[in-house]
Amino acid sequence: MSRRKRTVFTVAVVLLLAAVDWVSLWWLSAHDAPATAQASVTALPSGPASAASTGRPLRFEPFSPVEVDRFLAKAREAEKLTDPLQRCLAYPDPPRSHWRPEAVEAYCRYRSLPTLTFTRMRELIEQGKAAELDRRLGVALQAQLGDPQAQGALDRIYLHAFDNGSFDIRPTLDAWKRALPDSAFALAASGMAYAAMAQKARGGDYIRDTPVENIRAMDRLVDEADTDLRRAVQLEPRLSPAYAAMMDIGRLALGHRYALEARAAGVHAAPADYLVYGAAAIVAEPKWGGSPSELHALAGEVLAHARQNPLLYLTAADIHLDTFDFSSCNCTTPRQLAMVMDAVNDLPSFGMLSSAGDSAEMAGQHGLAAVYYSEAIRLASRPDDRLSRAFHLVTLGYPSWARAEIMAIAPALPGRASVYRGLGYADIQLEEDALAMTELEQAVRLDYTDTWSWDELGTLYANHRQWDKAWAAADQMIRQQPDDPEGWRLRAYVQAEQPRPGLADTVRSFADRFGDRPEQQASLRHMCEALARAGNGIR
Known part of the structure; x- marks a missing residue:
């Protein structure tokens, strides 16, 4: 098929899949979506204590404060270990979970x-040592295939080095292929x-919003x-990263059949490979041309090989989760949170x-x-996860720990307003107002729309009788979010x-905007009392 014809074909297929996906979403919205998601989860193999696997009704039972404190105490001790493997092994599992030790x-x-x-690979290639690079990758491949404690050794190297979409690495890869034209590892x-x-060329937009030139580049x-x-794979059929990448391009442009053929070849060559089955799980999703029945069959296949490679228990769990989309559920109801807890x-x-x-x-479930x-x-120890946790640590009563965490990851998140917001939050709890x-001033310099930091700043300014700064903070909050009571309350x-003129107008505006909200009645009453003390009345 010519490139032009395949471009047209690709667009048509993606449009068809988008239409199928839209119809699926319409059907789910017309029925009880959470119940449908739960039914799909129930159909998949899951853990021994899963409510989905036993038919027990799902009920949200959050971790108790005692459970959270015990967990965090053990986690904190584990995080003191410097060896990554020992740190991970020493870590506690979530309360009441049933994670398989293996x-x-x-x-x-x-x-x-x-x-x-x-x-390091680039250095070897530039030094004329491409053969040495191939030798090292060959060692990793043999370890992956023969050492139960090194499963995924080659896969991880490839994922870290080559799965990033950057054109900057092309000169190095092309030099490697020139040096060793028949190197399966280079290819x-x-x-x-x-x-x-x-x-990366395709981007993440819907197909209707993707320029044709992007599709042509893809x-x-x-x-x-x-x-x-x-x-x-002709040169080295056991190269699992190649099959995973083939499944990726099948999803993108070459079609579901191509992806399934790559999956079959990959499973035949590496029957218990974590990367191969991870790519296969994505291919099996309905939005990529798969189906719930395909996911179900794949989950059974994965579990059949899990004794060979216990990493596949994670793939089975992820397939279980593919039927429950965290990103679109906005899980805030007790039922949804129960599904989250059951899913993990x-x-x-x-x-x-x-x-x-x-x-x-x-x-708002901090624990x-x-x-x-x-x-x-x-x-994984990603900085973003550590920053997210730090905010909850402050709320749970661990501000010193949170502050130390944020200081440790700050160099990895330069220019991030949330870093200074987190430090400010911790220092407020530590009564380090200055x-x-x-810190909060730096947060709003980096993100002028950060109303939370403006609110906290305004309160600190008012507490320290820095009235002009408090007034400016209130003014900023009202301009940004006039329907949020916090700015009016600070004003x-x-x-x-201080006092400052205009209180009657502020009280009147507050009453007009928020007077019918039960939760704002106490604030409105306090404002009216302050107005009365000032010798004014509200008409």
């Missing part, structure tokens, strides 16, 4: 495997990089990826744990959020305590 150990080992960095690396570049890159990946009852990948933390955060973010930190003011406080 899966936990396998994932801890997987996340702690040594990697060969792209920088697989080049193909995986092309696949990531194709995804097609060109997919062509390059396909050529390199096919040649790589079996050990999922760290990304799913981070999403569970996001759901708990949206629901739940702190536990799930902690588990994500245990397995520090908190400095009234300044006018009453």
